[in-house]
Amino acid sequence: QDQVKIGVSIPAATHGWAGGLNWHAQEAEKRLEALHSNIDIILVTADSPADQAGDIEDLISVQQIDALVVLPFESDPLVEPVRQAKAAGAFITVVDRGLPDTSIQDVYVAGNNTAMGEVSAEYFKTRLGEGDNIVILRGIPTVIDTERFDAFMAGIEGSGINVLDNQFANWNRDDGFEVMQDFLSRFPDIDGVWAQDDDIAMGVVEAVRQAGREGEMFIVGGAGMKDVIKGIMDGDELIPVDVLYPPAMIATAMDVTVANFTSNGPVQGEYILGAPLVTPDNAAQFYFPDSPF
Amino acid sequence: MSVSVPETTSRPARAFGIDLKTAGPLLALVLLVILGYSLNPAFLNEGNITNLLTRSAFIGIIAVGGTFVITAGGIDLSVGSMAAFIAGMMIIVMNWAVGSMGASVWTVLLGVGCSVILGIGAGFINGFLTTKAKIEAFIVTLGTMGIYRSLITYFADGGTLSLNNAAREIYRPVYYDSFLRIPYPVWVFIIVAIIGWVVMNRTAFGRYCMAIGSNEQVARYSAIKVDRVRTVTYILQGLCVSLATIIYVPRLGSASSATGVLWELEAIAAVIIGGTMLKGGYGRIGGTVIGALILTAIGNILNLTDIISNYLNGAVQGVIIVAAVYLQRGSLRAGRRAKKAE
Amino acid sequence: MSVSVPETTSRPARAFGIDLKTAGPLLALVLLVILGYSLNPAFLNEGNITNLLTRSAFIGIIAVGGTFVITAGGIDLSVGSMAAFIAGMMIIVMNWAVGSMGASVWTVLLGVGCSVILGIGAGFINGFLTTKAKIEAFIVTLGTMGIYRSLITYFADGGTLSLNNAAREIYRPVYYDSFLRIPYPVWVFIIVAIIGWVVMNRTAFGRYCMAIGSNEQVARYSAIKVDRVRTVTYILQGLCVSLATIIYVPRLGSASSATGVLWELEAIAAVIIGGTMLKGGYGRIGGTVIGALILTAIGNILNLTDIISNYLNGAVQGVIIVAAVYLQRGSLRAGRRAKKAE
Amino acid sequence: MDTKDAPDADVPPILSAHRISKSFGEIPVLFSIDFDVRPGEVHAIIGENGAGKSTLIKILSGIEQPTSGSITYDGRTVVLPPNGEAASMGIVVIHQELLLAEHLSVSDSIFLGRELRSGPFLRLAEMRRQTRAILDLLHVDIDPDARINTLSVADKQMVEIAKAISRDARVIIMDEPTSVLSVAETQTLFEQIRRLTAKGVAVIFISHKLDEIMELADRVTVLRDGQLIATVGTENLTPDSIAQMMVGRELSNLYPPKHEPDVDAEVVLSVRDLAAPGISGISFDLRRGEILGFAGLIGSGRTAVAEAIVGLARKSGGTVAAFGAPADFPDVSQSVRAGLAYMTKDRKGRGLLLNMGLQPNLTLLTLRKHLRLGFLDGGSEEKALERAVRRFDIRARDPSVRVGQLSGGNQQKLMLGKTMESDPEIVIMDEPTRGIDVGTKQQIYHIIAALAAEGKSIIVISSEMQEVIGLSHRVVVMRQGRMAGVLEGAEITEAEIMRYAAGIKQGGENERLSA
């Protein structure tokens, strides 16, 4: 058996979801290296697209990897570095954010930000109607956030649900808390909050509790943080549901990539993960108590 | 023997008893409040004001410590990561304590004690490396900034450390409760600011900080233990970070690698908006407090209105900060001119 | 009146004709290279070295400009956002040009011209606000940092601006091609560094920067146009950012609000690791180049090994930066001791 | 002084001031001053500290603009450009407060603002060569590549002088250039001034050393409290009459009578074989009530001795004992606590915080004395300032000025006050009367003598020979970092000191070292 080097390039753990991503990647590395003696996985993390481009260069030129699993910081900037990896003969697995040029990738494991916005919008339409007021707390202004937001806005169009305002909360609990405090002092009547991320939602919850307005509204986050899933399992009224966007997708992608070298036939194609709605009924299956996220 | 009678008094320049260096930021704050109120009258609701004050307590407390460091000619870039690191350690220690002996007030006190020790220790390390190893403060604290940020990420396993619920319930009032309708964090801020002011203006230590920042050689020739005073400024900074963290942890009951990001820039900005000079030699605790309020108010006002694109929040913030400082320097100049014309 | 602080730790220490202020960082770099090689011999592959040099070109070019600003006693925190903003504007202009007159070399030249104008303009604004409006450089550039970051987010509509593919193909070689086996970005870096060195050490302008950073009043009394020289340092900084952006854009062909985040800290760190003093008065272009190489090498080495947790990358980086500077100051001290013992 | 060729009184002045007045804020400093200087002439300005001499020359060089009045240069009424640009018109100034950028090299400093270039590039070798030549002319041995912050105050002063005379000047203004120079350096400077005036350069010269004025000047202008008292030709003057005009009263007995300390007075400071950077083999005793002078040329190591004793510099050998106990002070605070204070000669760089007021500067060394319950007691600090102002005649027209805006002499007095605040048993004064006017000088000499009579012991390091001779009971002469000799009683004469300082006479009676 030949030695196979697999490079995994992902964003650094700068917020909760990325932390989950890192954890799942490390778990998968340990698991796969233990399972297959000929597999060596090299995990590198980046703080910016340019950083990630550099990481990929290093993986190609120094580590001489046979395969690259990449969750791009942003899609467009990473086309070129990934193309070079491909040119160097590496097997390419792209995760979550697809590259505009799909011919580069061998496998695509897709998260689905648009679906996330749509599923959230569907849920809001079931709970609220004409004349109800919601506020939106967004992430960091990037493509991911914009896709989620646009899909959500399209989803609730025509429902008569009234979006009072949206502000960036940077996928950060502190910012979620502060922005929500300000929304609460500004708007006397809020029926729902779409936080689109569980970290933000955790901050929002504290602000709502502080104001004593728990009975008035519900909050929907996203991603599948274990605390939130646990709350849903326990029947929390404030965060009744969650929309999944599992950081574990990186593990799936690594599994698929390893399979390409260990199974008989080559692996190819797209693995599209949905954005299922987590409700008290199905929450148990999305609960990972050991994950940091 | 001299024929001319020398003048004997030497009071610092004051106009109408108000120090213009502080009046500048104050003016900027007042304008900001007027702006906030005119954009949304809810700005002056008791609830909003309470929020604003409580929120500014974190940066404010850290900035009070920063005023000493900067006055003595140093700089501390590590405060944000240090806060995250201390918060994480507090949570780990308290969770461990709950696990081994159940949740009680003692659990929280243990966490608080741990925080204070870590704050002092972290400050000492910064001070030691700058004074004894003679490495620039910028580099030392850039280094420790990376180190603390990494450590919290490591201990949180890339995720979030959450405080045990039982301990949380006991600790929660420290952030959310009030005394005389003023929340505890604001009380802490007030007390830290008053102590800071007294130390800066009414003790030998404060004078030494200004002397060192103004001319280190003169300080040395004046029998001031320069290295020791410098180190103590970093320790004070660490202590302030620890205090800020103690009131921060009960707020969300969690810490992660995203905690305290960019607090260092905000704290330094608060200090400088307040009239302290980055080059050292001149410290204003009162100004720092106002600087922290200005920074928090800008964010608050931006959340209270949606007349401008969200994308441009940062630009508005930048413009207001520059304008506030310009106003301060401007009113200073005007004041000086007025004084000359008297 | 500005106070000149006599520096005790900065005799020009020369031993065997080598300036130790530069030898210090060089030693740190050599140790780092040895470490890299021992961790993974591939570190010294031609490919890796080329990558490392090319990558350090961005920070390096910006840091050369920063050396002037810092030497003259200023600071520029806005360079990272400025780079993102200029990159975004270049892409918008080039895309528009392709749309209206098709892709050609002229499209790229138009983008380059636009970049240079924006860089000079942005530098001029920073310089103008610091010198004419008399606002601290820290505050001015903190403000413009927020403004440029917001503007790029706004123009990219919260997403990514991508260069038209046809233009990209024409522009691409600027980053990816080589001359004499050395990639173009490295050539640009080398040329900028040489010009920077000459300007700093062999022209009156460089002397003026040092004089202003060392004692502004002396500079003023020596008939040096202090405000103008200061402004020019910021313009040079803007020009360097523009050059760095010109070689950055073809690399990834895009710009977003995540572009250039924290470059300002890296650039300042490179300058200071290189032996320039943050307080001004003393600038070392050669040291800055080495500082940029050290910073890039640390990141590169961390990618070459997985013996430590990724979470701790920042900590390792921090430790190495502090150690590198300690080494530099240490070898300086040793050099001085040797000199005294002569 | 008869040998001077007095320039023709008919020659029209090259630079003149008419009815110049100046106020800082609402504080008037100069009142309607008329002043002129002719080519080839040395015109001295004298006056008490704070009289407005430095302010006048700042106006004459464009650095300050007059509140009213006009300036004529070369026959035309001009508004002098600010910021030293007047230098390019031929008006060059040596400022009282050294104005050098600490991080530049000597040759960079000398050519700052008018670098020699070919095309855009600096001609470094040529500048270095010219620097070398000018320094040689001044007989100073400084490396043109040395950085300013490695030089002693006196060397910095020589660099300032070199900078000024290297320029193609028509008027050179010197504000107390000799205050830190010793006799030999002063003579070199005078040679150069004579060389320049012979070429028709006009020199404006400020000094508190009246014998220098008598030797050098053709005319003397006296200022008092911002008023013009008189402009007189030197031939009509004696040092006494100048002093009389300056201070407004007769000055007699500049030096107080010497009270020799008891022969068996205890030794309070005993130094044996002291070695430190720049010095070695220093041994001497200081007795209670004694005034010990330290004489020597620039860089002979007097300052280094003092700094090693009080813990400002690391000792590399030898022992120091104070009051019978070993005194190996690791830093100044220890030595102050032990009753040993050192007053630096570098008032700007090491003595005073220029951007602060008088009060914090005065009490900085002794802040502990002004604590009440651990907090600073403003009232007590104010009282201390009142006392010091009275005792040392510190004059600030505007009491709120920062120390940097005080006149040079008043800064010096404030520094004296600061040092004496610590109430030391032993005080080492480095150039105690640097830049102080004769009237106040007399007062300070009396204070020093009174301190000695009280039983305090004093070391006076001074480049002013007369001062050392007039005050000291014994004099240590230093040369090249070593003690060249110790003089006592009648031996203390200018000629004898010079002989030791210049290395003509060596060693001396070793038994006297430990008298």
Ligand SMILES: Nc1ncnc2c1ncn2[C@@H]1O[C@H](COP(=O)(O)OP(=O)(O)OP(=O)(O)O)[C@@H](O)[C@H]1O
């Ligand atoms: N920038 C300033 N602001 C306010 N007051 C000033 C300023 N510069 C000088 N003064 C005041 O003007 C007066 C005259 O000062 P000046 O320096 O001209 O005296 P001088 O004659 O040179 O004295 P000395 O012999 O001590 O050098 C002093 O009282 C001084 O405090």
Ligand SMILES: Nc1ncnc2c1ncn2[C@@H]1O[C@H](COP(=O)(O)OP(=O)(O)OP(=O)(O)O)[C@@H](O)[C@H]1O
């Ligand atoms: N730390 C040091 N290292 C090396 N040489 C030193 C050091 N300090 C002083 N020197 C040298 O020792 C000599 C004595 O200097 P010092 O300043 O004590 O002389 P001084 O007699 O007080 O004369 P001046 O009036 O010029 O100050 C000088 O040549 C100086 O360069």
Ligand SMILES: [Mg+2]
């Ligand atoms: Mg591995």
Ligand SMILES: [Mg+2]
């Ligand atoms: Mg004067």
